[in-house]
Amino acid sequence: MKTLALPFVVVCLLASIAAVLLLPTGVQVWAMASSMVCILLIPSTSRPVSTALAARLRLLVGLGIGLGALSVALIVGGVQFWPNHDSERVVGLSVWPMLLGVAIGYTPFLSRNLNRARADIEASSAATPAPVPLARVRGEVAAAFHLLLDERGAVGWIAGPWFLIFCALPLAFLDVGLLTRFSHQYPLVALLLLILFLIAWGALPLIASIQWARHIAAGQRPKLFEVPVGPLWGFLWRLFLAGVVLRMIGAAEPWLQSQLPGAPAWMVSGLSGLFSLLVLVAVSPWAMVLVAVALGSEDRSTHSALRAASGTGSGFYLGMLLILAPITLLWWLVGLAPAAQGQGLGAWLGYFVSALAVFLTLIVATTYLTRLYLNRLAATGAAATP
Structure with a gap:
């Protein structure tokens, strides 16, 4: 074969x-x-x-x-x-x-x-450390949520500024008519500005995640508005290559609508959210690569990252499911709210709630992955020591 x-x-x-x-x-x-x-x-x-x-x-x-x-x-x-x-x-x-x-x-x-x-x-x-029991994995998830509350001051310092910018950037699209006229007069400039906007908008949560992972590992707060350029670049190009998965998730709802033309919107949206959740949980072991990049590890290979995730067995997927399920449910509920459509106050409130959920979920997921990564490195080193 x-x-x-x-x-x-x-x-x-x-x-x-x-x-x-x-x-x-x-x-x-x-x-x-x-x-x-x-x-x-x-x-x-x-x-x-x-x-x-x-x-x-x-x-x-x-x-x-x-x-x-x-x-x-x-x-x-x-x-x-x-x-x-x-x-x-x-x-x-x-x-x-x-x-x-x-x-x-x-x-x-x-x-x-x-x-x-x-x-x-x-x-x-060397002997491979035994997989982490499921009960311990659930404890790691609970510890990640508890750390979010226990160190809320550090969370505000590290993620707060980027969250505020993340919420403020879409205000540039308030005047749709002006943007339309500008794009017709200067199409190339408008295209370049749109690309830069999307890169900056997507980079803000990643900066918070990188700095939080470093805080978990070293216990030190970074400078305010400090941008980790090297790790951020490592995140961006890897996530660009992962665009196939993101495209698969984004195309789920239109495909379901074409396959279920008579189904109510809430059901199609719910099935699409469930599919997205399962896909993200399935590919979540690769997120260990991003942890290695954030911490500046010399070994950033996919093989090492997957070995770090496999040390928890199926419990790893359970942990990611428990972390990602709440935001999936929230997005589904926000999407069903009529006031969340358009550009009214309800839409901006829905965006604010969704953005807050993204940052908090990212902080919890980063805590969970970073702790497992560091524990796995320590266990592997102990197993290799004669």
Whole structure:
């Protein structure tokens, strides 16, 4: 079966490329995501393949940068065309080279991590610590919530400023008419400003999470408005690569609406929220990589992060389910409120409540993951000590 892995991935990659070029727009988005995933799967097919890719780091990174530059040129060249035409397909094809470039540029680094992980597995003879009992995992979740209350002063100092900015940024969209006129007069500038806005808006909760993880590990408060540039960049590009999962979550509700045309809105929204919750819980072990990045760990490989999460067994998923379920329920209830629609006071209140829930959930999840990560490192070190 291993000998067929590479041909199978290559065939899937060619099929996804053909789908992007030939099939309708609705399928095109999924095909672009599939082509990106196929490229990232190539190093895992065999050790010789990953070794060859790791040895060609400069070539592959250069190719990735070139594809990114091509994508930017296509976007800049077509920005005058998009506002006046129904051109989702043109937009997708313009962004697609950038997605391929990111995947290709990351492939040699992924190959290095895979080779290191394979070597660790072969060389490791230390006893693996026993999985953490479920009762202890529930205790870790309870401790994370208790720490949120017990250190509310530190939470306010670390996360408060970023939360306030997070709430204030959408005020820029109060005058929709002005924004519409500006985007028609200066489409390229409007596009660049929108991209910068989305990056800044998404980075604010990540900054709070990084600083809180460091506070848990070192017990020291950071300076007010201190931005951890290195870890933040590590978060952003990893989450960009995880866009396939985010796209899957975002497309759940429209797909359910098409499959259940007569279902009430509350049921479709609830099923979509449940699907999103299950997907996030399923991929949550990869969040250990972000903990390693936040703490500045030298070993930031996916293999080490998954080993840290696997030490708790199925209890890890239970803990993440207990943490993420409340905000999923809250979002469902806020979405059902008629006043939460539009731009009225109710909508802004709903946004404020949702933003507060995001930051608090992120703080609790970061506490839970960081404590498990540090405990796992300590247990692994003790097990390896003769």
